[in-house]
Amino acid sequence: MSKTIFTLKERPHVPLETEVLSPDVIASLKHAEVEALPVFLGKRQYRLADFFAIEGDGSEELEIHGDVGRVKWIGRAMTRGRITIHGDAGMHLGAHMKGGTIEVQGNASDWIGAEMKGGLIRVAGSAGGQVGAAYRGSTSGMSGGTILVGGSAGLELGMRMRRGTIVVQGVVRDFAGLQMKGGTIVLLSGAEVRTGAWMVRGTIVSFTPLRLLPTFSYACTCNPIFLRLYARHLQTLGVSFPSAPEAGFYRRYTGDGAVPGKGEILIWHPQQ
Numbered sequence: 001m002s003k004t005i006f007t008l009k010e011r012p013h014v015p016l017e018t019e020v021l022s023p024d025v026i027a028s029l030k031h032a033e034v035e036a037l038p039v040f041l042g043k044r045q046y047r048l049a050d051f052f053a054i055e056g057d058g059s060e061e062l063e064i065h066g067d068v069g070r071v072k073w074i075g076r077a078m079t080r081g082r083i084t085i086h087g088d089a090g091m092h093l094g095a096h097m098k099g100g101t102i103e104v105q106g107n108a109s110d111w112i113g114a115e116m117k118g119g120l121i122r123v124a125g126s127a128g129g130q131v132g133a134a135y136r137g138s139t140s141g142m143s144g145g146t147i148l149v150g151g152s153a154g155l156e157l158g159m160r161m162r163r164g165t166i167v168v169q170g171v172v173r174d175f176a177g178l179q180m181k182g183g184t185i186v187l188l189s190g191a192e193v194r195t196g197a198w199m200v201r202g203t204i205v206s207f208t209p210l211r212l213l214p215t216f217s218y219a220c221t222c223n224p225i226f227l228r229l230y231a232r233h234l235q236t237l238g239v240s241f242p243s244a245p246e247a248g249f250y251r252r253y254t255g256d257g258a259v260p261g262k263g264e265i266l267i268w269h270p271q272q
Contacts, residue, residue, distance in 0.1 A: 004034065005055040008066030015090065016041050016051060019073040021062065023081025023100060029058035069109060075102050078119070091128075094121045097145060110154065111135075116164070118144045120237075126151030129173070132166050133159035142166075142183065148239060158185050161202070165230075167239050177204045180263060184230065188241060199256045199263035207241055207268045216255035216265060223249050224266070247271060 004026060020026070020037040029037075034057070035049035048054070060081035068074065069088040077096040088106035097116040104121075110128035113121050114135060127149045133156050134141035141161035152170030159178040165186070172191040180202040187195075190208030197213060205227065223245045231243035242248060248270035255261055 002056060002059045003061040003063050004057065004059045005063045006052040006065065007055075008052055008064070008068055008071070010051075011067055012041060012051065012070050014042055014070070016071045017073055018048070018071050019076045020048060021064070021071075021074045021083070022076060022078040023060040023062060023083070024078050026058040026062065027060045027081065031057050034058050067106075069107075075100070078102075088125075089123075094119070097121070107151065108149075113142055113145065113147045115140065116142045116145045116147075120146050120148070122148045122150075122237075124150045126170060127153045127168075129154030129156055130159060131157045131168075132161050132164065133157070134161075140181070146237070148237060152189075157191075158183065161185075165234075167234060169239075177202065177263075180204070186230075186234075186239075186241070188239075196256055196263060196265050198259050198261070200259055200261040202263050204263070204265045205250075205268070206265065210265065210267055212253060212265065213256065213258075215257040216253040217257060219252045219254050219264075221249050221269075222252050222266075227266070242268065242270065 017040040037048040038045050039048050062083045064085045067087045069090050071090045073092045075083050075094045079099040081100045083102045085104045089104045089108040091109045093112040094102045095114040097119045099119045101120045104123045107125035108123045108127045111130045113132045131153050132142040132147050142164045143162040144164045147166045149168045153168045153172045155173045156178050157172050157176040158166050162182040164183045167186040169188050171189045174192045175194050176191040177196045180199045182202045185204045187206040190206050228243045250266040253265045
């Protein structure tokens, strides 16, 4: 398959808005049309070619080189195709995404996968805050798709998410699963404080002990079958965690009782 290659000429001094960097926009365009696509630096409109050296005609596979940590909205609302970023990525990566794959080989900034509905986002490094979250004033965060973070993640991970899966290898900061309404968050290295605050529904799984809010109540020990199915699926994406009954068990807590909510937090305890 042919691909379109973008190489950042120079890191912009203020965030550059590039909603056009999406397979849905670029796939059917010729080289000159891709170069002429509009982008915004502050209040001024420029051509995409003013900031990127572009190789090839448009395609459904985009390859981006350089530190695009100040380049916003890459892959916004994309429905198909693939974007590979060889470096860091900026804010709102894959926001409102409906399908396709985004892979970041460095770190990513805030709001990645915000309100996404489908597709896969994989970040090799760390992510900022509000991963898969709802925008301010919105009632729903991500409602489908998968986000995988190889490093740590910031505040309000999965805020108000309804469906979908978020997996973080490193430690997550405060308010993971804030006002969560559904979906699954897997914390392979745990989180800081206030995990699941005002949680209504959904599942948070932690493989490291958590300091829970007092509004969560211990329910039982268990080893849910659905988590074994999750483990098999995530293993195909390169994520592994213990799931066999003989390896250990989960302590199940329900809450947040302050709402009151019917969410659950499952904390893994390996067999001694």
